[in-house]
Amino acid sequence: MIxxxxxxxxxxxxxxxxxxxxxxxxxxxxxxxxxDSRQIYKGFDIGTGKDKxxxxxxxxxxxxxxxxxxxxxxxxxxxxIDQCFKEKSLPVLVGGTGLYLDxxxxxxxxxxxxxxxxxxxxNLEKENTLELYQKLTKLNPELALKIDPQNKRxxxxxxxxxxxxxxxxxxxxxxxxSPFKILIIGIKTDRQTLxxxxxxxxxxxxxxxxxxxxxxxLKKYPPDLPALNTIGYKEIIDYLQGRVELxxxxxxxxxxxxxxxxxxxxWFRKNKDIKWVQKYEDAEKLIKKFLKK
Numbered sequence: 091m092i093x094x095x096x097x098x099x100x101x102x103x104x105x106x107x108x109x110x111x112x113x114x115x116x117x118x119x120x121x122x123x124x125x126d127s128r129q130i131y132k133g134f135d136i137g138t139g140k141d142k143x144x145x146x147x148x149x150x151x152x153x154x155x156x157x158x159x160x161x162x163x164x165x166x167x168x169x170x171i172d173q174c175f176k177e178k179s180l181p182v183l184v185g186g187t188g189l190y191l192d193x194x195x196x197x198x199x200x201x202x203x204x205x206x207x208x209x210x211x212x213n214l215e216k217e218n219t220l221e222l223y224q225k226l227t228k229l230n231p232e233l234a235l236k237i238d239p240q241n242k243r244x245x246x247x248x249x250x251x252x253x254x255x256x257x258x259x260x261x262x263x264x265x266x267x268s269p270f271k272i273l274i275i276g277i278k279t280d281r282q283t284l285x286x287x288x289x290x291x292x293x294x295x296x297x298x299x300x301x302x303x304x305x306x307x308l309k310k311y312p313p314d315l316p317a318l319n320t321i322g323y324k325e326i327i328d329y330l331q332g333r334v335e336l337x338x339x340x341x342x343x344x345x346x347x348x349x350x351x352x353x354x355x356x357w358f359r360k361n362k363d364i365k366w367v368q369k370y371e372d373a374e375k376l377i378k379k380f381l382k383k
């Protein structure tokens with residue numbers, strides 16, 4: 091019975107979520123909804139690890155110049171989930187962007203503050219990234235832990251939500267009862283094993299043409315485009331602009347990805363609803379049991 095049931099497959103970068111998603115769609119009447127804040131952008135393929143061998147919703151849905159917010163993601167994901175229920179298919183959220191996942195699964199009440207915040211945002215954009223992150227840490231330290239300290243766009247969005255929502259900032263951290271019946275499955279992986287997989291994956295991205303992908307993007311967009319100021323892209327830009335050697339840029343991508351994984355793990359550890367498993371077979375058993383309820 092699928093009615094109002096939602097499954098999520100989560101885990102840090104490189105843990106194998108996409109491979110599990112492929113197996114799920116072959117076993118269940120399921121639709122995959124991507125939970126990745128970077129894969130939404132067109133043209134950002136190699137550096138975000140897109141797998142185009144099967145269909146995922148909320149991938150390649152926005153131009154890189156569009157300011158795509160958490161509010162936008164939540165709205166679109168909820169519409170897709172409702173569509174799944176009407177079609178009697180199982181919505182399966184797959185990804186590692188914890189804030190996106192929680193906003194959907196726990197029904198966060200997010201303000202659509204785009205118009206209201208134009209002046210507020212313009213003032214924030216005048217400050218450097220470190221100052222903004224320190225400001226967010228002071229206002230809402232738990233939320234700050236969940237955001238890349240170097241991602242200015244995400245920091246500004248968080249400051250907008252905290253400052254303009256007119257709700258106590260602590261409320262943004264609280265889990266509410268989900269509007270759905272949920273099963274969240276986490277892929278449990280040894281950290282050192284995960285780091286090795288990540289490093290090999292990054293080497294493969296370079297071989298697959300990541301440098302050329304960034305070069306093409308720079309012909310279309312300015313280097314300070316927010317989507318380019320993310321892991322895998324900003325380091326290659328430094329290389330292309332002559333600030334570092336390619337070897338150093340690759341090492342920096344690996345180091346920054348390891349740091350990101352630790353932040354993802356910190357986020358996920360706080361969610362007691364997650365059922366951690368190591369093997370896909372165990373995940374499949376959990377889904378079957380969940381659907382029988």
